[in-house]
Ligand SMILES: [Ca+2]
Ligand SMILES: [Ca+2]
């Protein structure tokens with residue numbers, strides 16, 4: 001006997017199933033594409049602080065994983081920035097602006113100078129040093145009127161290599177900096193930068209040099225009391241560890 005209702009339900013069921021398969025495939029594809037856009041960070045070596053621990057000591061509270069890549073202490077959200085992408089901004093070239101930089105982490109046997117290379121040309125000779133990795137808690141304000149790359153330079157006795165936030169600048173064409181946007185109550189107030197100081201056979205722990213940037217408010221905003229962080233002062237007392 002012909003039962004139109006049953007047939008319709010059957011067709012609808014097939015339609016729903018097809019839709020579900022398409023959604024599953026799309027989700028799998030986007031998950032694959034998304035992970036390729038983020039450089040992998042390996043576990044910190046024994047005795048070294050990882051990103052969550054460095055963020056906790058720099059910003060206060062206890063940072064824990066919020067997603068597979070992001071961290072939060074309940075008040076501040078550290079949102080990982082893409083390292084490579086065809087369509088979205090990444091952490092390779094930075095916009096002109098005024099940034100207050102504080103050295104907050106140094107989990108390495110090497111010592112380094114943190115700074116920047118102005119512009120986006122092949123001008124690596126124009127590296128400008130800002131902070132020393134072995135002076136935790138030190139800070140400086142950087143004001144740049146054009147695009148630039150953040151960078152670290154290993155001290156001469158450790159090879160003297162310069163690594164910038166742009167992969168193609170680096171002697172191994174690899175990514176030597178991963179970074180996070182920092183949000184408080186939904187407002188962007190700064191960034192966290194984490195550098196890797198080893199070429200090629202790098203351990204990729206990206207904790208060798210860590211810097212917190214706070215956006216320097218426009219004078220009007222400063223007068224209204226919209227200032228940066230409270231916890232950074234605590235860092236002055238933190239001692240570096242003698243580990244690799
Ligand atoms: Ca990167
Ligand atoms: Ca390393």
Ligand SMILES: [Ca+2]
Pocket residue numbers: 045048107108205206207208244
């Ligand atoms: Ca390290």
